[in-house]
Amino acid sequence: MTNQYHTRRDFLKKMARTGSVATLAASPWLNAFSENIAIGKNPSDRVRLAVIGTGSRGKQLLRHLFRIAKTTNMEICALCDVYQPHLDMAINMCNKNHLKVKSYLNYEDLISKEKPDGVIITTPLHQHAHLTIDCLKAGIHVFCEKAMARTLEETKAMYDAHRETGRILQVGHQRVFNPVYLEGMKRIHNGELGQIGQIRAYWHRNNDWRRKVPDDTEKMERFINWRLYKKYSAGLLTELMSHQIQVANWALQKTPVSVTGTGSIVFWKDGREVEDNIALIYSYDNGVQFIYDSMISNKKYGLEEQVLGHKGTIEFETNRYYSETPPPAPGILQLLNDIESGFFEKVNIGGASWIPETAVKYQGEPIVEETDFYDSALQLEGFIQYIRKGQAPEKLILEGYNASIWTLLGEIAIDTGEKVTLPEEYKV
Numbered sequence: 001m002t003n004q005y006h007t008r009r010d011f012l013k014k015m016a017r018t019g020s021v022a023t024l025a026a027s028p029w030l031n032a033f034s035e036n037i038a039i040g041k042n043p044s045d046r047v048r049l050a051v052i053g054t055g056s057r058g059k060q061l062l063r064h065l066f067r068i069a070k071t072t073n074m075e076i077c078a079l080c081d082v083y084q085p086h087l088d089m090a091i092n093m094c095n096k097n098h099l100k101v102k103s104y105l106n107y108e109d110l111i112s113k114e115k116p117d118g119v120i121i122t123t124p125l126h127q128h129a130h131l132t133i134d135c136l137k138a139g140i141h142v143f144c145e146k147a148m149a150r151t152l153e154e155t156k157a158m159y160d161a162h163r164e165t166g167r168i169l170q171v172g173h174q175r176v177f178n179p180v181y182l183e184g185m186k187r188i189h190n191g192e193l194g195q196i197g198q199i200r201a202y203w204h205r206n207n208d209w210r211r212k213v214p215d216d217t218e219k220m221e222r223f224i225n226w227r228l229y230k231k232y233s234a235g236l237l238t239e240l241m242s243h244q245i246q247v248a249n250w251a252l253q254k255t256p257v258s259v260t261g262t263g264s265i266v267f268w269k270d271g272r273e274v275e276d277n278i279a280l281i282y283s284y285d286n287g288v289q290f291i292y293d294s295m296i297s298n299k300k301y302g303l304e305e306q307v308l309g310h311k312g313t314i315e316f317e318t319n320r321y322y323s324e325t326p327p328p329a330p331g332i333l334q335l336l337n338d339i340e341s342g343f344f345e346k347v348n349i350g351g352a353s354w355i356p357e358t359a360v361k362y363q364g365e366p367i368v369e370e371t372d373f374y375d376s377a378l379q380l381e382g383f384i385q386y387i388r389k390g391q392a393p394e395k396l397i398l399e400g401y402n403a404s405i406w407t408l409l410g411e412i413a414i415d416t417g418e419k420v421t422l423p424e425e426y427k428v
């Protein structure tokens with residue numbers, strides 16, 4: 001979200017100047033606590049974090065951690081990855097930032113030797129549960145990337161471990177900390193959009209979703225391209241949709257009552273097991289539907305979450321709010337719009353007043369003016385502050401839990417072709 005900056009460097013300079021601490025302080029997720037959480041200045045006040053899984057996302061989050069280390073009085077104490085080349089890349093990044101960090105090929109060694117205050121788990125999905133549970137049981141707070149786990153049982157076990165140990169379990173849904181979403185949600189929850197009738201979301205890409213594999217063994221293919229195989233991932237569901245079902249639940253302040261869905265491999269018939277094309281409908285108890293689709297062989301429509309109310313619409317990804325009754329365009333503009341859209345040439349075919357119901361051409365307005373933040377950094381700042389406090393809002397943890405559970409129920413709906421509801425044992 002850098003549109004007002006000419007270059008990425010300008011943007012980073014501005015970030016370094018202002019930091020995002022002020023943005024974060026305004027976040028309702030931190031205001032949830034009655035007293036302010038002091039950051040402190042001394043080394044003894046420092047929060048010590050370790051990163052487990054230094055692949056693509058692990059390195060992205062490391063970059064954010066470098067940027068926020070000073071302002072949050074945090075130290076990256078250790079890194080862990082089972083794959084030496086990825087670990088080496090992350091160590092190099094730390095060296096370039098003049099940071100000396102310990103590195104481990106085994107997370108158990110890291111836990112016992114470093115005893116960090118918190119860990120950031122950025123491993124493939126099927127590795128989340130046992131790592132998270134072991135860390136929580138060792139008394140360490142956990143930030144785990146979305147989706148929570150590969151199975152419903154593991155997801156519940158992670159949540160139970162959080163409850164039993166009293167340690168934080170924050171799930172990597174960065175939109176939760178994004179000021180565009182926070183402001184949009186405030187308006188939705190205040191009733192500004194009126195009655196929500198539908199939520200629609202989609203995520204479309206046009207690429208094979210493959211990573212380069214260093215040799216041609218099946219073992220390495222599955223290790224690197226884990227998101228293409230069902231044993232490790234539910235593909236588009238856990239990797240992409242999990243973010244957007246979280247947004248829908250958050251907007252409606254509810255979880256669904258059922259889901260139906262379908263999916264197939266239409267284009268990328270290259271040995272992968274996960275669908276390249278999915279469509280689902282989640283229903284809520286007030287009759288609202290969340291209508292979802294994702295595909296990776298056309299990117300024209302990109303990604304969006306659209307909340308459709310009888311008074312207005314919000315499109316989060318593009319930071320837009322549209323009133324259902326926008327102020328009228330000045331006369332001449334209206335005339336030009338009508339000519340351009342061919343309004344005067346339309347023939348009455350469906351009765352005297354037939355007008356084509358094509359989309360309204362109205363640009364709407366931004367939800368927030370200032371977009372100079374990284375939501376992925378804000379969520380990490382939140383995690384650090386929660387560690388200081390020793391707790392995070394339970395509502396936040398539940399956002400992650402419910403999104404993960406309903407993502408996996410969506411997979412069951414696709415696999416069985418049935419309408420799926422929430423089994424009793426996963427209700428929390």
Ligand SMILES: NC(=O)c1ccc[n+]([C@@H]2O[C@H](COP(=O)([O-])OP(=O)(O)OC[C@H]3O[C@@H](n4cnc5c(N)ncnc54)[C@H](O)[C@@H]3O)[C@@H](O)[C@H]2O)c1
Pocket residue numbers: 052053054055056057058080081082083086107122123124125127145146147172173174224238239
């Ligand atoms: N929130 C977001 O926007 C976002 C974006 C991308 C990825 N992610 C999530 O981040 C996670 C990682 O995705 P990625 O693209 O970085 O994958 P990746 O394959 O690039 O990286 C995963 C790393 O974990 C390592 N690993 C595997 N098992 C391990 C273990 N037991 N202990 C330590 N390290 C282990 C692998 O060697 C690899 O380096 C996934 O859960 C993904 O959904 C989130």
